[in-house]
Structure formats: structure tokens, C-alpha cells
Amino acid sequence: MNNKHTIHQAILQKKQDNRENDKSPGLSWWQLSLIGIGSIIGAGFFLGTGLSIHTAGPAILIDYLLAGITAFIVFSALAEMTVRDPAQGSFRTYAKKAFGNSMGFISGWMYWLSGVFIMSSEAVALGTFTQYWFPHVPLWIFTIVYVAIAFGINLLGVKNFGKIESTFAMIKLSTLVVFILLGIILVMHFISPHHVTLEGFTGFHPFFSTGINGMWSALIFAFFSFGGIEVIGIASSELKNKSDVPKAGIGMLIALVSVYILSIFFILYMVSWTRINEEQSPFVLALNLFDIPYIGTVFNLIIISAAFSTMVGALFSVTNIMVSLADDGDAPKTFGKKNQKGTAYKALLVTGLALALSLILSFLLPGKIYEYITTAAGVLMILNWVTILLSQIKLRKAAKEKSKTFKMPGSPYTSLLGIGLILIAVSGGMFHSTQRMGVVISLGLIGIIFLSYHLILKKRHS
Template identity: 35%
Template sequence: MQEQVNSEGLHRGLQERHIQLIAIGGAIGVGLFLGSASAIKTAGPAITLSYIIGGLMIFMVMRALGELAVSYPVSGSFSAYAHTFFGPLAGYLTGWTYWFMWVVTCMAEITAVGVYVNYWLPDIPQWIPALCALVAMTLINLISVKYFGEFEFWFALIKVVTIIAMILIGLGIILFGIGNGGVALGFSNLWANGGFFANGLSGVFLAMVMVAFAFLGVELIGVTAGEAQNPEKTIPSAINKVLWRILIFYVGALVVIMSIFPWNQIGTTGSPFVLTFAKIGIPAAAGIINFVVLTAALSSCNSGLFSTGRMLYDLSLKKNAPAFLSNLSKNKVPYIAILVSSAFMLIGVVLNYLAPAKVFIYITSVATIGAVFIWSMILLVQIKFRRGLSKEEVEKLSYKTPLWPYASWAALAGLLTILVLMAFDEGTRVALYVGPVWFGGVLASYYAFGFNRTVPEDKNNKKVQKSETASEY
């Protein structure tokens, strides 16, 4: 069966199972396996409340994105929406910020691949597996969108199986004393060591910054809309499951971990996941988790190349990037845009080898600011989109944001709160200094390179919200 081609010339090669697992993979990052210990230290057992609040906020962002993606399933996603509803400058800022956010994230992830491989092969220089990972993920993305979806499906499945296994093993220890001499531990550790709010309400809110960073990537569902088969069905289905996935995989896993181990001891003797697997006598626990984290890093690199390639492609179509970036291969893949993104990620490997670690702390801070900016733009675009519709047009929408406009404004307020909270932590405060520098540089480049004088081919796109429907894509 021949693949569908969308209005931009890209193949609709992503099936429903691909979209579903990409959604899970976006919601579950390396942060859960390696970063959960630091998050627990900040909020104590109440970190579960931080994830519930953050999960609700991200769910509303995703519902807003879903409403837009079902109506306009295009490859540029939120960059294209910002361009359509707020003008070329907004689209330029959004597209380049998202591109940079993913390039930076992938720089860190492919370098981390080297660290994870060194666990088994300590004599191999870290840059070699990092380079191999980048080359492999680039080739996968160059072949076809279907191959990207297939690899992402299996990468996400590995994470899901690991977390479910950890939760089931943990419940066995908690309820039946398996691996603990038959003595059931119960859930008392959730309140026995200083109480559930051991670090007060301030800990719950300060942990929100880490929670937001953990969810970075969940918006990838919107980018896949342009190449999804039957997007008006697959996108809503994936987004509707985001909330319960967060509750099961994040909240469920953390409740199990903190019930087995006192929260104030977690992180002092290794990864909570490794400790849980080792408790029932699995000797290769550390190796298993190392493999899972390795696949999670490869998944991030795979997703990053996909999303950055599509963003550059869309920016080129909007004449906000060089025209050659819109060239497609015979398989309808934006191969030049992918190769350019891959080249920048390669610079990251070199920089990490030569430069101090602090360089990456500063750049990664921009990635966090970038995520908050992208999510906020999604909400603002959706609010403007809704306001431009008549009551009859709203009724015709096949996928609607619930509790509109209150939920959208509440989520936007939550994102702004996260920016304020970043000022209270020394590790995240740097983002408030570096972020404006990035946005100032992008803004200057918009005028310096004359992008403000270019007239995009879709200059009448502002009429799209009332003249086009998802069925026309």
C-alpha cells in the first residue's frame, strides 16, 4: 500500500502504534531513571504531588496542542501555528528555539551514550560510542519516517517494560515481603521520616522546575502530526492517554521507590531502580538499568533528529531559513535539514570532549527556558485560535480543549510560575541570564539577515483557521 503524502510533500508513514509509543517515550525521559533521586531530595515524598500538578499542567498544554494538530496536521507544528496566528517573527522565534532546544538536548544525550557504554567497555574513549550513536540515528532518520517510528516504538517499549517490572516487583516487596524475608514493608515510609511534606510546601513548588524538565519532549506528538496516518484519530488517542501514563509511570514508580527505601536515604547508594531490582536478588540489576538508560538516550537522539529536521524544513518553507533546507529525498525525508542538525550535534560531542562541563550547564539551561517558551506559545496560539472561531465553528471541532479558556490560562500561569521558581535555585538561575541572550540573538538575526523582508509563500495563511479543515490535509 502506497504511503499518503501530506500537503508539504512529506510521507504519512507513522502508524497509530508508533504515535502511541512516541507519546509514552516523550513523557518518560532519562530523568526518571537517573534524576528521580535529586527530585525526591527536594520535595521528599510530596514529590508525587509535584508530578501530579505538573502532569495536569502538561496535559492541558497537550490538549491545546492536540486541538491545533488535529485541525492543522503540518510538519512544523507549533512553529507553523505561531507563524499563522502571530506572524512570521513569532514563527521564526518558535521554530529556531525548538530546533536549538533539541540540538542542545541531543548534544548531552549522545555524550551520555559514551558514558553508559563505558560501563561495559571502560577502555574505549567516550567520544567513539557517542559518534557511533549519532551516525546510526542519523542514518535511521535519513531512510524514511517509518524507520524512525519503528525504532522509537521499540526504544519506548523497553522503558515501559522496565518501569512496569519495577512497579510490580516493588509491590511484591511492599505487600508480600518478596525479597525481604517474607516481611511486608507497607507504605509507612511515605510519612515516617519527617512526614509526607518533609520539606514543606516550598519543596513541592521548587521541585516543579525539575518536573518540567522531565516532561521535555512530550510535545513531540505535535511534530509527528504532519507525517501521521489518520492524524485526526491517532493524535487525540495518544494525547488523551498522557495524563494516566504520567500518573502510572512517574507517580506510581516514585510511590513504590519511596515505600521501599526511606526518602532521605535515596540517592546515597545508587539509582533507586537498581536498588529495587537488586533487592529481590537480580545480580545484573545495574547492567539492566544501564542498558535501559542507554536506549533512553538513543531514543532522545532519534527524536531530536526527527524534530530538528522537520523544524528546519518548515522554517525553510516559511523563508525563515535557507531554501536548500527544504529539499526532500526520494523517500520524502528532509535529508539536508537532518544532516545540518546532525552536524551541530557533532560539534556538541567535540565541545564536551574539550570544554568544561559548565559550558553544557549554561546551554542546557536555555533548553529548559526553550521548553517553557514553546509550551507557552502553544497555549497562546490555541487561545487566539479559539477566539477567532464563531460558536458554530467551535461546535464543529472534532477535538476540543476541556474547560476552555480557564484550563489554558491556568496552565499558562503555571509555566510562568516555573520561570519565577528558577530564580530560587542556583543551578537553574543561570537560565534566567542565558535565556534572554538566546532570544536577543535570534531576534537580532531575524532583522540582520533580512528575514523580516521576505514574503512567505503562505502569506494568506491567516485565513486558514476559517477556510481549511483537517480533512483537506
């Protein structure tokens, strides 16, 4: 029996080595970093930052720093588990190994459900932004076109998907970098535009202008800006070299934290935070000071690219999670089938049907109700980070090997710190009416998923 087990392990290791040494398929670490960036920086950052600045004032910079630290902690936990035990289902597989079948089921369906609603909101946003040029064309036509293109990209296979998503990520990063460079030029007084009053610093103090409660209630918005970092773990199965996961994630997070904090800092430098609200993008408000030609059209294109790449990345992630659920018997087995390009076309199809249903709801339900649902989707994604951190704590204790693989620094204390920051952010959302309803709905959805497992699948796994 031991000889058979040893031979089986050797075969599995040989297959793993072959996959890692194969240079034709798979993603490079920098492609994985860009996929993460493309999936995370969405239209919400370019548009929704106004609400967070209005809520917290200049202290929003601290919120983004705390969110970045938390995202790094969560990624470190995920990277440790991924390098030690590469798995198709990523975080949901680790939740299952740590806490049993029910947690794997709950974590996977939480992520899938939140991903569907996030894609739906991005699709509606894409249609709305495109109507800027074609106001007489019905919104649903643009929405369908963008969804169809996103599905087409995912059907192309991992290699082509990686190239396309990397291109979109570069567009978004370049936009923020150019904005930051403009801010540096202004700070260094390399240019002094005529008829432009940089009023930001006149309204910059006191730093905690809306008090600790304002900073606390805006913290969840900063966390939403990092939602989707799980894609690094999910897509890591497509890496040429699995040991590059930490490199890819650290590169992604350094880029994200840098561009987020610096771009918001320069917004506050150019425009008084008291003039910023949720009605207009703070980026547009800042750039309008300089009378840049066609700024509305240019920024609209940037927002469309941001929303579209987020939708494409989310579709890739939730489809792969569906495959993992199918492989473990937590979804119909047929959803795990893949074609020659490595695309799980049946999982993609069922995700498409769910997305279609979500889009129908977006057109039928009152706007405020649908806003509650999409907010709940963001909360579900952030709450899933708690599962990742708890899984890391449990699996680190269970790990017996003394290998020199990537280890999460400061564990388990850093994991506990991350959990604490997540709970603080979610509780801060209770100050805002929309976020409060989102938190309540997200907890209700988790309850439904939990009951579904115990009513439908518990006997099958026992």
C-alpha cells in the first residue's frame, strides 16, 4: 500500500514539474500581477472615490493605507497556502481543508454570487457610460454587447485572456500614473497654469475634518477598492511557475496602494475636499481646472476600459470557482468540463444565465433596491477575506513540513490583525444607510447559502 502511495505521489509530482517547466502555456508572474490589477481597479474607484472623500475628508488617505495593509495580509495568507498546496479552487479549497465541506461550500458560493452581482453592476455602468455618446440607444443594447464581448474573451482561453486583461490593466495604470505625474509637476512648480487656483491645501486641515466616525464609515469604501485580490489565487493555477505567486501578488499590491494613495493625495491637493461629492468623479473635477480639451470623452473611455476589464476578470474568477465547486460535488459535475482551450464552457454558460437574471433585476427593481444588492456583493467579497485568514491560521498549525516555501510574516498575529480590520470596516458601513442595508443583505445571503448546504448537500458529503 505504501509503495503504491509513493508511486502515485511521484507521478503527481512529475506532472506538476512538467506543467511548471512547460514554457508554451500558462501565465508569467507579471501577467498575473496585471490580471489582478485589471480585475481590481474598476469604474468604482474613478467614480465612487468622491463619496468616500466626502465622507472621510482628507483622512480617507489613512483609510486607503489601512485597506492596503489588510489586502497585503489577506494576500500573504493566500500566497502561503497556494505555494504550499496549489489547488484549482484556491481559497475555497483551503477553507474546506481547514474547516470541512460546509465552509468550502459557503466560501465558494459567496464568491460566485458576489462576482455575478459585481459583473452585473459593471455591465450596467458600461451601458450608461456608452450612452454619453449615443443617448438615444437603449441601455440594454449596450449592456448585452459588452457582456457578449466579455464572454468571447473568456472563451479564447487563458493565454489570450491574459494578454487582453494585461492590456486593459496597463491602460488603467497609465491613466493614474499620468495623473500622479501631473500632480508632482504642480507640487514642484514646474508649471504654474494661469487662471488655476489650487485650493486643496486651504481646505486640507484639520486632517480629521469629519471626525473618527467619518473616517470609520468611509473605511469600507476603501476596502471595496481592493475587492477581487482573490483572483491572484484563482489564476495562480495557470502560472508557469507556482512559486511566483508571492512575486505576482506583491507587485500587484505595491502598484495598487501607490496609485490609489498618490492619486487621491493629488486630488486633495488640487481641489478642496469640501467641493467633492458623489455626483461627479473627483478626477474630472480636478482635471477640469486645466481646461483640458475633450476631457469628458477621454475620461469616459478610461472608465469604460476600467469597468470592462473588471467584468472580464470577475467572469474568469467566478467561472473557475464554479469548476472547483463542481469538482467537489458542491455543484453539478457537468459544470467542471473544459474544452481544448481550457475553458469551462458549461460553468461559463451557467454563470452567464445568472448574470442575465441579475441584469433583468437591475432593470426591473427600483434603483435603490438594486444598489443595496450590489453593495451586499461587495460586503460578501470582503467577508470572504475572513475565511481566507482563518483558513491560514488553521492550516499553518496543521502543516508539518519545514520547507523554505513562502511563509506569511507575523502569523498568526497578522491574520488576527487582518480579521480585526475587516470587521472594523464592515461595522463602519453601518453608519451609512446604503452600506447598512448591504451588510444586512449580505448576512442574509450567507444564511441562505448555509441553509442550502445543510438541506441539500450535507447528507451527500457525510
